Amino acid sequence: xxxxxxxxxxxxxxxxxxxxxxxxxxxxxxxxxxxxxxxxxxxxxxxxxxxxxxxxxxxxxxxxxxxxxxxxxxxxxxxxxxxxxxxxxxxxxxxxxxxxxxxxxxxxxxxxxxxxxxxxxxxxxxxxxxxxxxxxxxxxxxxxxxxx
Numbered sequence: 001x002x003x004x005x006x007x008x009x010x011x012x013x014x015x016x017x018x019x020x021x022x023x024x025x026x027x028x029x030x031x032x033x034x035x036x037x038x039x040x041x042x043x044x045x046x047x048x049x050x051x052x053x054x055x056x057x058x059x060x061x062x063x064x065x066x067x068x069x070x071x072x073x074x075x076x077x078x079x080x081x082x083x084x085x086x087x088x089x090x091x092x093x094x095x096x097x098x099x100x101x102x103x104x105x106x107x108x109x110x111x112x113x114x115x116x117x118x119x120x121x122x123x124x125x126x127x128x129x130x131x132x133x134x135x136x137x138x139x140x141x142x143x144x145x146x147x148x
Contacts, residue, residue: 007108007121009143010130017137018115022092024133025109025118028126029100032108033079036088039097040072044114048094055091074099 015021040059042048048056062084063071077084092098093114100109109120122130131140 005123005125007123008127010120010122010127010140011143012118012120012134012138012140014139015116015137019093020137021118021134022089022111022115024130024137025100025111025115025120026089026092028122028130028133029108029120030079032102033100034103034105035076035078035101036085037074037076037099037101038088038091038095040075040091041096042094042114043096044094052091052094055087056094058087059091 012021012025038059040056040063042056059075060072062077063073063075066075068074077088079085088098092111095114096112098109098111099107100111102108107121109118111118120130127140127142134140
């Protein structure tokens with residue numbers, strides 16, 4: 001088995017197109033993601049379209065099946081659940097907090113405030129692809145080693 005690619009930490013700020021940022025993070029990291037954990041809370045509930053309200057209800061129902069103190073927090077969906085993955089992708093734009101994890105349960109991305117800020121762990125190739133996908137929609141900055 002080969003060595004894992006080196007990942008560096010990047011922050012995404014100054015977001016003027018959160019939809020594009022959310023989509024780009026899911027697209028670029030998708031193959032490396034094992035699970036997505038979604039908090040089914042939103043600061044934008046008043047602006048939510050009906051399909052996203054249904055997605056939130058689905059997530060909360062899924063959360064009720066867990067034995068957690070707060071069933072709407074950290075609702076875990078495996079990447080292999082195609083329907084759940086698409087629901088998480090759609091709801092990320094509205095969620096207060098979404099985390100994408102790899103098979104070691106390490107966070108590859110944390111998307112906050114409906115995609116208005118994010119922290120991502122990327123290989124050099126992924127960083128180039130994400131920057132290309134994001135374009136002018138946000139600013140992506142690599143954190144210096146040891147600043148995390």
